[in-house]
Amino acid sequence: MENFVFHSPAKMVFGKDQVERLPELLKSHDVKKMLLVYGRKSIKELGIYDKVQDIADELGIELYEESGVRPNPELESVKSGRRTVIQHGIDFILAAGGGSVIDCAKAIAFAAFKKEDAIWDVFLKKSQVHRAIPLGVIVTLAATGSETNGNTVISNDAKRAKRSIKNQALIPQFAIIDPSYTMHVDRYHTVAGSIDIMMHIFEQYFSPTKRTETSDYMSLGILKSVIENTNKLLLEGEDYHTRANISWASTLALNWILQQGKKGDWASHRLVYPPAAKHGLTHGYSLSAMQPTWMRMALERNEEAMRPRLEQLGTEVFSKETSESTIEAIEILFNSWGAPTSIEDLGIEIDDEDAIKFARQATLLGPIGNMFTIDEYMAEAFYKRL
């Protein structure tokens, strides 16, 4: 185990109708002028939009909006939100939606203290985040876990790039996590969400750090719940408690509590960004399609660390004994949910030119991954092998 400092100050307000606590939460932060960040229709259909309007009226909060935030949120939304924050002297940002909306809100929160031209520099690690407007979250999907961490992923269409940062100042003050909001989600997006949760666990579980049993068993426990409950949902149909267990797993999976004392890998997330940006892929499905190849390469490149972890994963979760059969079990599971496990399944092609371009983008800031190191050439090999 490695040394660590873990500070997770977001207040988690979990369960049915917990939006009723929003007034007390906003009052405790003495909110005067608030920016509501959201996507399109979903928060209106869920009644959140009207609720927030009513609460703002009641509390005398001036409410402004940044709407139309798309999946894979774009830098232009961040810039637009930033202008509203500065123009009106916004003192609190409320994100209502899925991970994209939350990520956009976090980026607006720090962008308010940067020049417009300097926002992207932060994602290129040329500039640092020191401050951010405080923000709160109402999360409507179980997937990204963005609701209690300081991470944000933003796309820059002009540069055909998608990049992430992580900063303690971007951790929301509170996160309202009402699993009943996820009950409207269709099978396609539910499965994509569960895969995203599983992948967050995998990225932290597949670590070169030794002697991390407490974290490992905890991670595999949460993984088991995600798999069991997703199976249950697909086989037995809609149920609040099934959704609630998935929602809680989703938050825990990227609250960073699972990665304390160890290195995560996170190469898979970086590797899927370039093809996802080019083809507009759903995040979860780009991961399920490419992760098996990463696991096989990791097993070849760092067998000493990867084999025991795959075997433990197999034993604890999939009733499999070997590394190879564990990888196959994951593919079979994803397929049984209707998720792709190859780029053919995704319906895209990656030619040699793409592979070279993607490899350059994925390793733009240097080699990625910890289980094994992926430099530009290794990344190119990865894309060609898909």
Add this chain to the structure above:
Amino acid sequence: MENFVFHSPAKMVFGKDQVERLPELLKSHDVKKMLLVYGRKSIKELGIYDKVQDIADELGIELYEESGVRPNPELESVKSGRRTVIQHGIDFILAAGGGSVIDCAKAIAFAAFKKEDAIWDVFLKKSQVHRAIPLGVIVTLAATGSETNGNTVISNDAKRAKRSIKNQALIPQFAIIDPSYTMHVDRYHTVAGSIDIMMHIFEQYFSPTKRTETSDYMSLGILKSVIENTNKLLLEGEDYHTRANISWASTLALNWILQQGKKGDWASHRLVYPPAAKHGLTHGYSLSAMQPTWMRMALERNEEAMRPRLEQLGTEVFSKETSESTIEAIEILFNSWGAPTSIEDLGIEIDDEDAIKFARQATLLGPIGNMFTIDEYMAEAFYKRL
């Protein structure tokens, strides 16, 4: 799953030599006058005492002491610490030691805002905690998990009572958790600590709340690590990483993250307090001696909820299929560590008069437990059955 609000703002500073971060932690809280709360020799032997003195000198912090805090910390230490806090205008409390020292420090922290006579009323729930002096912790044992939660357990010798409270204001600002401090701990106290950790997990795992798989599997994962690592330590000898995994499990086991969305039970903890207070029993051993009887009674009184949980525990952790064989496996494990699983093993006797008295004390504030309800008569039956 039930609704919940979970807020765990303690900064966890984990690992070898993390006491080196104490200056920055104290600076961030602008500490001017600090009360150091500790027990007897151990923090001096570990070098923590001198370190804190040096850091206080360096930072110009006026340092005061409340020392000699005993295991099962007593109300008189709380009163004494309170007087020092008030007399010198202490603005920060630093607890250095095990759970008893931390609990004493927490009680001093709120006692500073109460009249001396009113401190015990808080433990009798006749008075509320609204404020507390901020505190930090350097924990030297892996057992109570007190370092990141708002719980404190205090003994009142004059009333032969031991009582606990829980309040968000008592959560430490930071907890320095250096597993290397636990490397001097002898077998007797190491085992007592591991049992305490396991019992914290059991108290949360054995819940009447249904559909809590995410929490359940996470809890069982941490439990598995505690058992594996304690076995490893006893069989293979001292090792930093083994200790580190136990320390991290200890913190997680009573950070309350395992009990979100469900009711815990906690009757066993309440039931062992009266005999522990009378006979001065080591907390972990009083639990191992009495918990098997609680499990058997729970299985009789609420079989519907208890049996599936025991079976799951058996399957996931002990390779057992039935409830009864799972309870036996726990007893065999405790015995293999040299821990008592009966009051005969503990070397005490509980006669009918004791049983009546203990029952009254344990249920003084009303019936206890959630897996099944233990009123005064049921508690008496429990003590007689031991």
